[in-house]
Amino acid sequence: MPDQDLALRLRRIFDGRDPTQAGSLHLLGLDSLHEKLGPRWMEVAARVHALTGKLLEQHLSSKDAWFRHGEESYVVVFAQLGPEQARLVCAKVVEELQVMLLGHADTDSITVRTMVHEIGSDVMLVPSSLTQMLDAAHRGSVAETGGSPIVRPSGFRAPLLARAGPPMVRYRPVWDVQRQVLSLYMARSCREREGRTPLWGYDCLDDQEDATSILELDLFVARDALETALDLYENRFRFFLSLPLHFESLAVTARRQEVMGTLRSIPRHLLSFMTYHLHGVPDGVPTGRLSELVSALKPFGRTVMLEQTAPGMGLNAAEAAGVRVVNMSLPHDASAERWRPEIVRFATGAGRHRLLPAVEGVASLEMEDICEEAGVRFLSGDLIGGWVDVPEHVVRRSRTDFQRQSISLRPPPRP
16 A cells, blocks of 8 residues: 555546546556666665656656656556556656666566555555566467467558668768768668658657567667678778667667677778777666666777767766767758857867867768867768769868868759
8 A cells, every 4th residue: 555645646636636537646657677776776776766867768658747746656647548558657767767777677676566446445466576577468469360379560651662662771971071081981770761861760660669670770770781792802892880870779688789790700900990889879778787888889999989878978978888979860950050060079088188180970061070179089971972882992081172172062053
């Protein structure tokens, strides 16, 4: 039974709901995570709660609500989902927290308590473990399909299969401002769409939170790019290759081992040309977890780059974990005036933590000026070079070269 203060708040919620409408209330507890973190809980509790809030915002609809209760619990109010579906959503939040912070999830330890308001009695809590929920869901899917479990489709967007081409790997050059060379090429997945802009990176996926699909995409890009790099090396092409890897592909031991299996196939003479671009790293991930991922990649290359998803995110952890470069991606319509202070702030913060700043999306000389003045070390974008089918040999490029190139990028004058 909940404590008196919680019971009063829940009773007000129950009494204010329309009994004819679907919906449910649940208590999401972090006690299992607290127990597994042990003495580290006090050190990371603030980050755990920040991550919990972000995950709840991601998984709940705009009509749902939640509030924190006590040191380890959250009350989650679902406007439309029934108890079974809502319990799975809550359990998924705790499962993702365990994966982010521990590297694995213990389904037996994850429990969600459903709140039941019985007529003439108090508010009651009915516990269900994630293992029980998954077993029940599996039995239900088998019954619905006459003995065959429902298989959730993975991979690329089903609606897009009819209007988008197959996934391909493209490469974009990166300019080293200090050394004045184009030496690094970023690999990224691409799907062409007739009459529309292509899909890039993890936008190619149907479910961008599905870890299996993310891993499949990372492995597809890595294997294709490595095969291309090896062929070019044998033909005396020399360049650095940056492979995208998502946090989800590395956060769990089983998935990380699949990535490591592919990286172990890299010939020794190519290792010094390899770099890795980490995407989707949640803000607030403890230094120990990030260090674990970076340490796993270091034997297979020379540099690890972190994609920034929020201003100033995790720079302390990135520095301590051994990340070398931090990247900020500009939107396609970024204006120099609007983004000048953001770029300066980004480069200053990176430098303070002994990280090399990189900016992707540089499309004009004005934006290049801002980045160079701010101390950004690496630049990429339409001004630097477009996406190509095959990387090229290292070449020298000066700002004057880009100035000449920018003339061809300008829109034609109006008649």
